[in-house]
Amino acid sequence: MSYVSPADFARKMVDAGEAKVFMSTRDTLIRAYMAGAILALAAAFAVTVTVNTGNPLIGALLFPVGFCMLYLLGFDLLTGVFTLVPLALLDRRPGVTLRGLWRNWALVFAGNFAGAFTVAVFMSIIVTFGFTAAPNEIGQKLGHIGEGRTLGYAAHGAGGMLTLFVRAVMCNWMVSTGVVAAMMSTSVSGKIMAMWMPILIFFYMGFEHSIVNMFLFPAGLMLGGQFTIADYLIWNEIPTVLGNLVGGLTFVGAMIYATHHRTGPERARRDTAHQGVVPTAAVPAE
Incomplete structure (x- = not known):
């Protein structure tokens, strides 16, 4: 059977x-990029x-193809290492230190951003014919996404920041569930x-993913989005990274x-024989 038990995938x-x-710096950066x-x-x-299509559900239905591709190819997202790497520290694996954890997170962040930014530049070129024409309909949509997910939150002040953070938490709750779910099968x-x-x-629920946003917001700025780099960092990327960390590590890892790797001790079983109770299986049929 291709199914892997919870204890095994844990x-x-x-x-x-x-x-x-313990992965080399070169390999970590390449895989993250x-x-x-x-x-x-x-x-x-x-x-x-x-x-x-005018139908966001179709876009959401097809978006996971990218996640599946990168996972099967053995590449690393920041959202995934937020969930997995701390477990090795928690399990006290030899040589795993807090410094090693921070090193991995920093390298993966840098590689993810570089890769997402590369595609942001490429897509901006495509939708503007090399910046010689106004953005087409797709380019305009990219610009507006950046506005809504920065200035839209800022307009609500503390409530907007809380909403952004919670959306980021729930995002990596789901994304890291996807990472773990892939370990449930060998096929x-x-x-x-x-x-x-x-x-x-x-994706369909509009949760905030730090790496997806590393593409959407730089692309939005290049395509005329009416927000600033400071807006992007303060009202999206930084809170999103923190929320992704909390969501993946707390609710998944x-x-x-x-419950599956450090399983708690079983409760004491009641000895029914000493209490004069006849087990159901032992009662003769009439």
Whole structure:
């Protein structure tokens, strides 16, 4: 059977976190760069589908293709390492330190941003014919997304910031569930099916993903979006990164680790024989 039991994939999660800590700088950056680029391309694809069909559900249904591709190719997203790497530290794996954790997160962040920014430049060139024409309908949509997800939050002050943070928490709750779900199966088809569902939920619900936003907002700025770099950092990227960290680590990594890897002791079983209770299975049929 291709299904992997929770106890087994919980162990795989810790093993994966440990491996990422000791991965070389070169490999970490390459894998993070490619993950950011592929996810950004998937976001561009979803926006294009949404604009051309007028139906955001179709775009959301197709967006997970990018996540599945990058996972199967062994590339790393910041949202994933937020969930997996701390488990190796929590499990006290030899040589895994807090410094190693921060190193991995910093490298993956840098690689993801570089990959997503590359695609942002490429898409901006495509929708403006090399910046020689006004953005087409897809380019205009990209610009407006950036405005709504920065100035839109800012207009609500503290309430907007709270909403942004909660959306980021729920995003990585779903995205990291997709990462873990892929470990539930040993077949490619099983992995894809398991990943597709939570990624679809996050995208259609409009939750905030730090790497997707590394594409949307630079592209929006290049395509005439009426917001600033400071707006992007303060009213989106920084709170989104923090929310993604909380969502993935708390609601996925820590929960699965606690109940499937460090399972609590069973409660004492009641000895029915000493209490004069005849077990149901022992009662003779009439």
